[in-house]
Amino acid sequence: MSRAGDAALLARHGFRTPDRSLVELPSGWRQDDRWLELIGVIGEGADPDAGLRRLHRLGGDVVGRALTSPDAARPLLHVLGFSEYLTELIERTHGLSGELLGDPLQERADVRAFRDAGIVRIAARDLTAEPTEESFRISATALSSLADECMTRVLAEAADGLPIAVMAMGKWGGDELNYASDIDVLFAAGDCDIQAAERAARSVMEAMSGPPVLFRVDADLRPEGRDGPLVRSLGAYAEYYKRWAQVWEFQSLIKCRAAVGDRGTSSAFLRMIQPYVWPERLAPEAIEQVRALKARAEQEIVRRGTGAQEVKLGPGGIRDVEFAVQLLQLVHGRHHPQLRSRSTLEALEALGSGGFVGDEDVAKLVEAYIFLRHTEHRLQLEAGRQTHTLPRSRVKLEHLARGLLLRDSAEGSALERFEDAWSRTTTVVRTIHERLFYRPLMEAYAAVPSVRPALSAEEADERLSALGFDRPPRVREAIAEMTAGATRRARLFRAIMPGVLSWMAETPEPDLGTLRLTDLAKELDALPHVLPILRDEPPVVEQVCKALGTGPVLAALLQRDPSLIAALHSERSTREYDARSHAVALVRRAGSTDAALGALRRFKEGHFLRLATHDVAAGADHSSFVGTGAELSDVADSCMDAALALATAEAAERTGGEPPGGFAVVGMGRLGGRELSYASDLDVMFVYERDDRCPDGTDARLFYAGVAERIISLLGATPPIFKVDAEIRPEGRSGPIVRSLESYLVYYQRWASLWEFQALTRARHVSGDRQLSNRLIDAVAAKVWRAALSADEIDEIRKMKARIERERVKATEDPRYQVKLGVGGLADIEFTVQLQQMRYAHTHTRLRTSNTLNAIEAVEEAGLIADRDATWLKDAYFLLNRVRNHMFLLRGLATDSLPARDDELERLSRSLGYGRLSRSKLLERYRRVTRRARRVTDRLFYGEE
Numbered sequence: 001m002s003r004a005g006d007a008a009l010l011a012r013h014g015f016r017t018p019d020r021s022l023v024e025l026p027s028g029w030r031q032d033d034r035w036l037e038l039i040g041v042i043g044e045g046a047d048p049d050a051g052l053r054r055l056h057r058l059g060g061d062v063v064g065r066a067l068t069s070p071d072a073a074r075p076l077l078h079v080l081g082f083s084e085y086l087t088e089l090i091e092r093t094h095g096l097s098g099e100l101l102g103d104p105l106q107e108r109a110d111v112r113a114f115r116d117a118g119i120v121r122i123a124a125r126d127l128t129a130e131p132t133e134e135s136f137r138i139s140a141t142a143l144s145s146l147a148d149e150c151m152t153r154v155l156a157e158a159a160d161g162l163p164i165a166v167m168a169m170g171k172w173g174g175d176e177l178n179y180a181s182d183i184d185v186l187f188a189a190g191d192c193d194i195q196a197a198e199r200a201a202r203s204v205m206e207a208m209s210g211p212p213v214l215f216r217v218d219a220d221l222r223p224e225g226r227d228g229p230l231v232r233s234l235g236a237y238a239e240y241y242k243r244w245a246q247v248w249e250f251q252s253l254i255k256c257r258a259a260v261g262d263r264g265t266s267s268a269f270l271r272m273i274q275p276y277v278w279p280e281r282l283a284p285e286a287i288e289q290v291r292a293l294k295a296r297a298e299q300e301i302v303r304r305g306t307g308a309q310e311v312k313l314g315p316g317g318i319r320d321v322e323f324a325v326q327l328l329q330l331v332h333g334r335h336h337p338q339l340r341s342r343s344t345l346e347a348l349e350a351l352g353s354g355g356f357v358g359d360e361d362v363a364k365l366v367e368a369y370i371f372l373r374h375t376e377h378r379l380q381l382e383a384g385r386q387t388h389t390l391p392r393s394r395v396k397l398e399h400l401a402r403g404l405l406l407r408d409s410a411e412g413s414a415l416e417r418f419e420d421a422w423s424r425t426t427t428v429v430r431t432i433h434e435r436l437f438y439r440p441l442m443e444a445y446a447a448v449p450s451v452r453p454a455l456s457a458e459e460a461d462e463r464l465s466a467l468g469f470d471r472p473p474r475v476r477e478a479i480a481e482m483t484a485g486a487t488r489r490a491r492l493f494r495a496i497m498p499g500v501l502s503w504m505a506e507t508p509e510p511d512l513g514t515l516r517l518t519d520l521a522k523e524l525d526a527l528p529h530v531l532p533i534l535r536d537e538p539p540v541v542e543q544v545c546k547a548l549g550t551g552p553v554l555a556a557l558l559q560r561d562p563s564l565i566a567a568l569h570s571e572r573s574t575r576e577y578d579a580r581s582h583a584v585a586l587v588r589r590a591g592s593t594d595a596a597l598g599a600l601r602r603f604k605e606g607h608f609l610r611l612a613t614h615d616v617a618a619g620a621d622h623s624s625f626v627g628t629g630a631e632l633s634d635v636a637d638s639c640m641d642a643a644l645a646l647a648t649a650e651a652a653e654r655t656g657g658e659p660p661g662g663f664a665v666v667g668m669g670r671l672g673g674r675e676l677s678y679a680s681d682l683d684v685m686f687v688y689e690r691d692d693r694c695p696d697g698t699d700a701r702l703f704y705a706g707v708a709e710r711i712i713s714l715l716g717a718t719p720p721i722f723k724v725d726a727e728i729r730p731e732g733r734s735g736p737i738v739r740s741l742e743s744y745l746v747y748y749q750r751w752a753s754l755w756e757f758q759a760l761t762r763a764r765h766v767s768g769d770r771q772l773s774n775r776l777i778d779a780v781a782a783k784v785w786r787a788a789l790s791a792d793e794i795d796e797i798r799k800m801k802a803r804i805e806r807e808r809v810k811a812t813e814d815p816r817y818q819v820k821l822g823v824g825g826l827a828d829i830e831f832t833v834q835l836q837q838m839r840y841a842h843t844h845t846r847l848r849t850s851n852t853l854n855a856i857e858a859v860e861e862a863g864l865i866a867d868r869d870a871t872w873l874k875d876a877y878f879l880l881n882r883v884r885n886h887m888f889l890l891r892g893l894a895t896d897s898l899p900a901r902d903d904e905l906e907r908l909s910r911s912l913g914y915g916r917l918s919r920s921k922l923l924e925r926y927r928r929v930t931r932r933a934r935r936v937t938d939r940l941f942y943g944e945e
Contacts, residue, residue: 003019006018006025006030009039010043013043013048014044017049021052021053024052034067041071041073041074042055045402046078046399047082050080058091062098065098065101072101074128075100075125075127076100076124078124079123082127082382082403085382086123086381089119092116094106094113096116096117099121111150111214114149119179122139122142123381125138126381127381131374133345133366136373136377140175140177143178144171144175148259151204155200158201162192162196162197163262163265164189164200164262165261165266166186166259167185167258167259168183168259170255171255173255174255174343178380179380180385180387182217183216184220185218185221187219187222188234190234197231198231202230204217205217223245223249224240238272241273241276247285247330248293250276251290253273253276254277254333256269277340278334282334290326291327291437294437295466300313306389311375311389312376316425316427316428316433317429318369320433321348321368321369323437324437325348329341329347348365348366357436361432364428364432378400390422398414398415401418404418410866410868427619427913430915431506431619434502435503457476460472464476464501467510469505471511475514479497479501479514482497489524489525489531496541499538499542500514503546504517504545504549507548507910508550508551508907508908509550509907512549513555514549516559520562529566530562533565533566537569543614546616550616551889551890551891552891553892554889561602564602568613579607579635582603583638584638586600587642588645593714600642601719603642604639607632608678611628611635612628612885616889620913620914622875622881630674634674636676636722636766640715643711644707647714648707650710651707651710663704664686664688664768664773665684665685665686665711665765666684666686666687666764666777667684667762667763667766668759668760668762668763669728672764672766673852674764674851675853677884678885678889679885679894681722683726684726684728686708686726687739687740687772687776688704688739690742700740709737712724730751741772741779754793754800757786758784761834762850765777781848785838786842798941798942801827813897817897818896820880820884823931824930824932824934825930828937828941829852829933829937832941833859833873837849840859840864853874856870857874865936869936872929872932873933875932876930886911887908906919
């Protein structure tokens, strides 16, 4: 094969500079199956080009062994393909390359060689394993054990029999060491000469810290830090902790363990510190000291300007997880020994099991912590440096992503997938950190002298500003108003205020939301059944905060009817709760039409409030729209059932009875697809069936025309429950509002346009006689799912789409940011999918679905579109629908254009879960998904390559 063909083969295996790498390969390598297999394994690594070059540096013997068994050589090849630092360790450590190829492990008396071999072996296992919780625990524990053994060897030479105990602190103490960590230590001496112990400890630090470095040893966590003696007796430690220690020192002792040295001394040390770490009473200022320590660290990151790239100390980084966990341990671990774990992950799990942190938050934090720690490990392994900062170079970032076993896929390039994971992870961590870390903030904002004196107005305003409130004085006054006095309501709000402030701070309108809560609170005195719900159900309080802080729509529902709070509490599973039967029972029990409509409106608003607050709480998980749209459609179906029952009963009473034959409501559009948005009308068609006893159907037509008009009137009464739109029926406004089944069939047989059959792709039964609906849908199926679409028909559909966009997109709107009809918008997705359905559903019956997402998945399963195209369509479908929903919540108006103003766009991005100062994130994602969706539309709808 030509050199170009050789280079192409290497490129397919991930080589970035294949022409350069070819010089590393012997002539005839393409005819040697061993080389082909070896190239495949090298290509799995982060940098195949470097991996091949480094393999040759190890010599011909190593290359030969790798050729003999490329699969067994995978640990060595992954190490070589990731890190120059690790390669150098292999080169200088005799026999290590052979061990990575399967040779027995050697005994190494030299502690430096022992340490280097240990680092490389741990890294080899780490780099070849999926970056999971298990692989992190294995590598972190192994690194901690390696440090233990190195310290044991060095101490044995330096201590000369002295009863010195080395207490492990920090990540070493938690068995969570990383590759380039300092190891934090305390030296404690038993009954011996303290000066001799001091000299031994200094000898240990020098031997460990090098040069050459084994592990850098940091003893700054000792009493008085660098100014204090390196070694203390147990009595001296106890005296210091009793009199002078600060809270952060006790916080650091949470992770203390006996590492090496005299066991009697270390055991006595651990017993001695327990009452200081877990006191009976925690000083009132303890929490503030911990927070102040965290704030100083964050200010340093701000000063450096590296926060967005900081894996450890940046917003949403490792330290956010660790500080939140340790603060909760300090607060609750005094009375709950199960929380006193040295391991961050084990402590998180214990906090979840004990109910101190929600299961969902625990799962998210564990996942995030694992991702962050694996990222930190890869950063440090590349060059063997103690770094926690992401590189700015996209080439180096891609190398990092590949080191985490991310690869290019339909979801995006390896780099894009890492950036998405990074953004998602840091947002989740920061959000949960702020909620947990500031959870016990009640004493800061409520005047409760028995807990601690109230903060000054200036201090309180600073605290509120730090949480994210824009107008602290107004918010502070609102808090004072809600918590003043000795009423039951005031006591309740003093208790829940920490959570209120934390949750409200996450909303798009935290200040306005707090003011709305002040107004709502005044109404709760008359609702004694609601107060216990707020006291005992923190998730309900969170939902109320999100409702009030996310625009006028949800706030208006609560302000108009505060009893809807109970609807947030009364969640029911579908097995236990039949919404349709409940809605119909409500109107039938009502004593009048007005009472029936009031009950039905509360039914709808309660469900709407619950669904919307759950949607807001879903953060950046845009796939949540699927559940929201389906459940809201179920609510609409239930309201339609209730309105039909009410309208039929009224008509029967007026005319003396219901005529024979059936009546049904067929859902169309978004209702038919069970994908209602918050501002959707209910598109419907009304159908009745003639009966033999009424041959011309006149009585039935008149009766059911009145029922249909009454349904529209009932559901549209001010304020509307749902607006019902029947204009999609044959002949639109000019046609009769209700037709018989026979009339529909004649119309669709003789006069219907192609767009009307396209509309029927989304038809489904909604209410009334299900058999009648299905008979209509089945009868027109042959026209909808026809054997083939002609070229003229396809062109007609394309022209119709173009006409809709031309007529409905305003000249003032930027088509790039028009959610429905713009470039890559919902119309692009829906028309593309419906065209595929109409072209292929005749033979692929799975395509006969009214739901857009189901249709995308069906055409993907049928092999009619590529997996990547389906992914891109789904990504856009999820995001655009949620954007549309949240714009309605924030504005109170149905709109399809992204906000042009920065402040409105910022509120939208926060509402969608992107966090503070995140409008650029939203815009970037919006542009990416719509650009990709348009590419699919160009290919599949317009036939353009």
